[in-house]
Amino acid sequence: MGKILKDLQRHLMTATSYMILFVVPGGIYFALSVMMNGKGAVPTEGIAAQLNQIGSAGLALFIPALGGYIAYSIAEKAGIGPGFIGAYLAREIGAGFIGGIIAGFIAGYVVEALKKIKLPTAYKAVGNIFLYPLLGTLASGGAIVFFLGKPIAAFMNWMTVSLNGMSGAAKTPLGLLLGAMIGVDMGGPINKVAATFAQTQVDTLPYLMGGVGAAIAVPPIGIGLATLLFKKKFSEDDRGSGTAAILMGCMGITEGAIPFATADVRLIPVYAIGSALSCMSGFLFGTLNHAPWGGLIVLPVCENRIGYVASILIGAVFVAVVTGLMKKDYVAEDDNQEVEDIELSFDDF
Template structure:
């Protein structure tokens, strides 16, 4: 249970810093897409500028996540290695899961570096120069030289595997695509599945019919869960649920990430099952989506809109029910971690987590 306490403390501390970036960036991005009326990112005018602002927030949240995991572990010397490491992880396509790994890696590296005894005259320099510099070099080096190539190869393998399955039966293909879309929410697995469907939108629009549903089920399902089962979520999570609903409606899967980072072992399986149900349902209903996008915003270019909406509803309800079953009620520990409080003095039984 000490390991669980360790992981949860640092993840939730980082999540509390990350949420404003996801919410601000995601809502502005969503508004730009919604107001454009094109079910796509606007490329001209003031809406393109609004989209640019929102995209900046979404681009920053993974470095913020990794940075504050390392900060929580190793204090200020861990901040730069964590942020830079998470940025690099995202650049090579590892997504938010890569950002989490980079954050814990940076925190561990800096903790080990701080065990090296420095002369008294060098201690201040260590915190602002030596530890951040060496921590960034080691963390960044591991990500760029050791992790980047395997991720690239893994994405190529997944792409080839999906191409070989393009003629498979709709139920297994829909289940696979739904699971991939929601597994890492913008990471390499998600990108492979989304690209597979987007590149065939003109010839096989049923693929985007399912994937368009799977894209929005995680944030919508989580938003619905915060409304139906509020005791399962902290105060900040309940507030984030409204933003998740808006982001999901315009096809921004990342609205689910704050929930997944805070409780990955319960949230990720729940949204995967929900997305599988939604994707398979859309395939079986014969929904065709003629836009390389997802969410409710593409309804004007969807064939069988009732089936499309029903598939989203089914996936969201299944997600919410899964969360109701798997998640325990939010505790004093969760609220303390969310506020960044020192939890060591709290009277909490970790066997209940």
């Protein structure tokens, strides 16, 4: 069972790494077009509308890419077409990224099973370009169109309406959960699940990235602040790394906090709590982030920027202060300690 779950996670993480290449440019250009419009709405004319068209293309393609590369991770090249087509159908029906994920896994495992059927050598090329894609597409596309698409679409619609209708109090546990997931493994699989969930909703529920985008920046900025505020607790090298971590946090790169956590695992729950506080604050402040990214770099495409910055500071200051209280003063190891001279003579033996 454990191996199965590991394999599922590996395939999903592989696909996510490809999907992000569609989400980021699509989301950034979509957000820029909305910002240029100046009305908080999708532009309909001028260069802003053309940028919106570019951004919308990226956002339209990320679900097919997600399904296609899940299938590619499982069945290699022969799985790409069935995965893309099945996930595209999931998007068209309204089954969203969940439908795309399911279509990708169906396509991948069906094609992988088909590849185990021994074909005569002369027909192997036909299998790769004809048989496997044809039957794989029928499996993934058929599953979405005939069976799974409408129930998943109904669930996605319910989830979107429910999340959009949440009041401040109801958003609190969601913000704490997503934020803790962001901070607990700093760019690892748990972090990626929470980030992907928010990123895939950026065009419909931008408040999710408002909180998650702030939480992403908290661990590196928080630990970097700790090295500046509590200098006696860190070596000179650590203080240099802390400055770099702040810059990485501003760029939305949580991984800048990893070196400190590997040196002191007690920081992991501190990061998780700080990110949870930040995400919850972003939700409660009503910040909107129209880019599928985090850190201060997305400020131009945020609404309620003061609230967004405040959310980051709340989490980062928590991390910095708790780290400072928790760690002892740094004591440098003296590599040049004087070795006491020992005089020996043969009379001693």
